[in-house]
Amino acid sequence: xxxAAAVLQSEWTKIRTVSSTTWTLISVxxxxxxxxxxxxxxxxxxxxxxxDVSQTTFDPTLTSFSGMVLGQLAMVVFGVLVVGxxxxxxxxxxxxxAVPRRATFLFSKIGVAGLLALVVGLIxxxxxxxxxxxxxxxxxxxxxxxxVLRAVIGSGLYMxxxxxxxxxxxxxxxxxMLSLGILMPFFFLVSNILAAVPKAKDVAHYFPDQAGQKLxxxxxxxxxxxxxxxxxxxxxxxxxxxxxxxxxxxxxxxRNRDA
Amino acid sequence: xxxxxxxxxxxxxxxxxxxxxHDLTFEVRPGHVTGFLGPNGxxxxxxxxxxxxLDRPTSGTVTVGGRPFRQTPNAPRKxxxxxxxQAVHGGRSARNHLLSLAQLSGIPASRVxxxxxxxxxxxxxGKRSKGFSLGMGQRLGIAAALLGDPQVLLxxxxxxxxxxxxxxxxxxxxxxxxxxxxxxLVSSHLMSEMAxxxxxxxxxxxxxxxxxxxxxxxxxxxxxxxxxxxxxxDAAGRTGELAAAVAEAGGRALKEPDGALxxxxxxxxxxxxxxxxxxxxxxxxxxHHASLEEAYMRLTQxxxxxRSTDDELAGFTPPEDEAHPLDTAPGPPEVPxxxxxxxxxxxxxxxAPPQTRSRP
Ligand SMILES: Nc1ncnc2c1ncn2[C@@H]1O[C@H](COP(=O)(O)OP(=O)(O)OP(=O)(O)O)[C@@H](O)[C@H]1O
Ligand SMILES: [Mg+2]
Numbered sequence: 001x002x003x004a005a006a007v008l009q010s011e012w013t014k015i016r017t018v019s020s021t022t023w024t025l026i027s028v029x030x031x032x033x034x035x036x037x038x039x040x041x042x043x044x045x046x047x048x049x050x051x052d053v054s055q056t057t058f059d060p061t062l063t064s065f066s067g068m069v070l071g072q073l074a075m076v077v078f079g080v081l082v083v084g085x086x087x088x089x090x091x092x093x094x095x096x097x098a099v100p101r102r103a104t105f106l107f108s109k110i111g112v113a114g115l116l117a118l119v120v121g122l123i124x125x126x127x128x129x130x131x132x133x134x135x136x137x138x139x140x141x142x143x144x145x146x147x148v149l150r151a152v153i154g155s156g157l158y159m160x161x162x163x164x165x166x167x168x169x170x171x172x173x174x175x176x177m178l179s180l181g182i183l184m185p186f187f188f189l190v191s192n193i194l195a196a197v198p199k200a201k202d203v204a205h206y207f208p209d210q211a212g213q214k215l216x217x218x219x220x221x222x223x224x225x226x227x228x229x230x231x232x233x234x235x236x237x238x239x240x241x242x243x244x245x246x247x248x249x250x251x252x253x254x255r256n257r258d259a
Numbered sequence: 260x261x262x263x264x265x266x267x268x269x270x271x272x273x274x275x276x277x278x279x280x281h282d283l284t285f286e287v288r289p290g291h292v293t294g295f296l297g298p299n300g301x302x303x304x305x306x307x308x309x310x311x312x313l314d315r316p317t318s319g320t321v322t323v324g325g326r327p328f329r330q331t332p333n334a335p336r337k338x339x340x341x342x343x344x345q346a347v348h349g350g351r352s353a354r355n356h357l358l359s360l361a362q363l364s365g366i367p368a369s370r371v372x373x374x375x376x377x378x379x380x381x382x383x384x385g386k387r388s389k390g391f392s393l394g395m396g397q398r399l400g401i402a403a404a405l406l407g408d409p410q411v412l413l414x415x416x417x418x419x420x421x422x423x424x425x426x427x428x429x430x431x432x433x434x435x436x437x438x439x440x441x442x443x444l445v446s447s448h449l450m451s452e453m454a455x456x457x458x459x460x461x462x463x464x465x466x467x468x469x470x471x472x473x474x475x476x477x478x479x480x481x482x483x484x485x486x487x488x489x490x491x492x493d494a495a496g497r498t499g500e501l502a503a504a505v506a507e508a509g510g511r512a513l514k515e516p517d518g519a520l521x522x523x524x525x526x527x528x529x530x531x532x533x534x535x536x537x538x539x540x541x542x543x544x545x546x547h548h549a550s551l552e553e554a555y556m557r558l559t560q561x562x563x564x565x566r567s568t569d570d571e572l573a574g575f576t577p578p579e580d581e582a583h584p585l586d587t588a589p590g591p592p593e594v595p596x597x598x599x600x601x602x603x604x605x606x607x608x609x610x611a612p613p614q615t616r617s618r619p
Contacts, residue, residue, distance in 0.1 A: 010362035017355040018348060090346030094403065097311045097342065098335040098363045100328050258314040 007108035027074035035067030040132035059219040060141040064132020079166025082113040084176025102255045121159025147218040154215030168246025212239035263410040269319030279305040281466040292437045294457030295446040298563045302466040303446040335364035339409040344400030349389030374402040393420030411442040450552035464562025482549030489519040489543035
């Protein structure tokens with residue numbers, strides 16, 4: 001019977017038997033940990049060059065997550081490929097002929113991939129944190145400090161939400177190339193640039209990635225942290241709203257359009 | 260009985276301005292192989308996609324076992340479909356592809372090995388399907404359709420790319436599935452294959468239903484038996500004379516590409532008499548019973564959308580050094596091939612003769 005459990009199992013088989021998905025997740029881990037480590041080490045050795053303000057608002061936790069700028073892009077690729085490969089290969093028609101109920105199919109698929117993204121995100125977050133702190137030397141923090149554990153777990157949640165958002169967008173656009181062409185520049189450039197432009201900033205703070213990154217911040221006014229008038233969980237909520245909107249949009253497209 | 264039927268009522272599908280399927284009403288019953296025929300672009304695949312809920316009908320309904328497919332519980336155990344054999348992720352092995360589908364349907368993994376054996380792919384089951392040949396891909400698609408041991412089976416051009424042994428296997432498979440009481444709908448362009456596989460036919464043209472009847476009835480309704488007449492070589496010039504005599508006697512004679520005549524409307528002894536009276540010797544006078552292919556061609560010749568014309572090769576000059584030495588002397592002009600439309604026997608009385616129409 002095409003129960004959710006059966007679809008979950010099947011989706012797990014699909015993900016694990018295609019090497020591209022495995023590789024994107026390995027890239028998420030490597031990019032985040034390696035770049036975070038390098039930036040932590042550099043920050044440690046150049047800490048004296050920072051201005052006084054920067055020194056007081058230095059956020060060691062956020063610094064160890066610096067690699068997520070690239071790591072999240074690999075997560076976007078993962079999310080896009082999990083869904084997009086169904087469309088590019090035509091597998092979607094075979095899958096939907098087997099599981100005609102769109103909601104069961106879509107949410108099981110997204111559930112499996114999202115869970116996997118969460119697990120990889122959490123592992124990546126913890127490893128990046130501990131390696132980063134080790135390399136930050138005297139300027140490091142510990143997992144026991146207030147807000148730090150929340151930020152580290154938040155990094156895993158953030159990664160998972162990025163993957164879910166990408167999946168939702170890809171179901172809507174029904175194409176890997178199109179989705180990557182929109183999501184990659186958006187997360188890598190547009191969002192970050194707008195967040196630095198005075199007026200646009202006020203809007204950009206409500207973009208999914210800008211809002212979600214609040215969760216990774218321990219020092220509220222950290223130099224490289226986001227702005228916005230919401231706290232970490234407020235940011236998480238905003239990002240969740242984006243994800244829910246993308247998934248509902250994707251579901252409606254899947255339900256109403258011909259496969 | 261009625262539980263596993265496919266029923267379409269007023270089924271219509273439009274893609275923008277293009278009507279791919281127009282007001283189809285039919286039933287596909289269990290226990291028979293139903294052949295689904297129609298020219299390229301006539302809407303067969305579209306209809307099959309609507310049956311399994313991939314495309315939404317613009318209007319009308321189609322149900323399997325009384326329910327729209329999207330609402331069918333346990334769907335993969337009820338309906339198996341081969342729609343597009345290419346619709347697999349090429350990076351996955353055949354076994355893993357089938358395994359993911361089996362898990363979707365709650366089918367034990369051991370069934371995967373069974374269907375791999377049935378379609379003869381066991382030896383390559385671990386290989387990525389990207390490297391599969393056309394026929395291997397087709398076999399994988401058939402394996403996927405058989406996975407859930409379903410009551411209703413849809414096959415869109417299953418023998419496409421199969422070798423003769425594979426074609427024979429598919430034929431016996433379809434017949435066996437139908438004999439087990441399942442509902443089997445198969446589309447194909449291979450009429451000779453359909454003639455020996457199908458019991459019942461659905462024929463569509465430009466999205467409209469042209470025929471829904473048994474194969475036997477279809478052939479007898481859509482073909483007039485005819486006689487092939489060939490005059491002796493030394494009297495070849497008098498073929499026209501005989502054709503005129505046939506016409507005068509109320510028959511109809513068409514010239515075949517090899518110079519013989521195809522005569523309808525009068526029986527063989529009468530043709531013999533006419534020839535004898537005109538003092539024309541015959542080398543052939545044979546009764547001809549139409550095949551499914553001919554019956555099909557006659558029915559659909561007006562609704563064929565994509566017809567080939569002769570390749571004129573304008574702009575190409577024949578390679579000179581390869582020219583045949585005997586071709587240098589200009590021989591008598593060849594008799595032009597009779598165009599396909601005139602080639603098939605005329606429609607039975609009461610039906611408009613085929614129009615010759617020029618297409619854009
Ligand atoms: N997704 C689509 N968008 C637009 N037009 C389509 C679409 N799918 C099919 N069509 C059109 O609908 C018509 C019927 O196509 P369909 O594939 O059903 O024909 P078919 O009978 O399966 O032909 P063939 O024998 O070549 O497989 C064609 O004119 C085709 O161009
Ligand atoms: Mg087709």
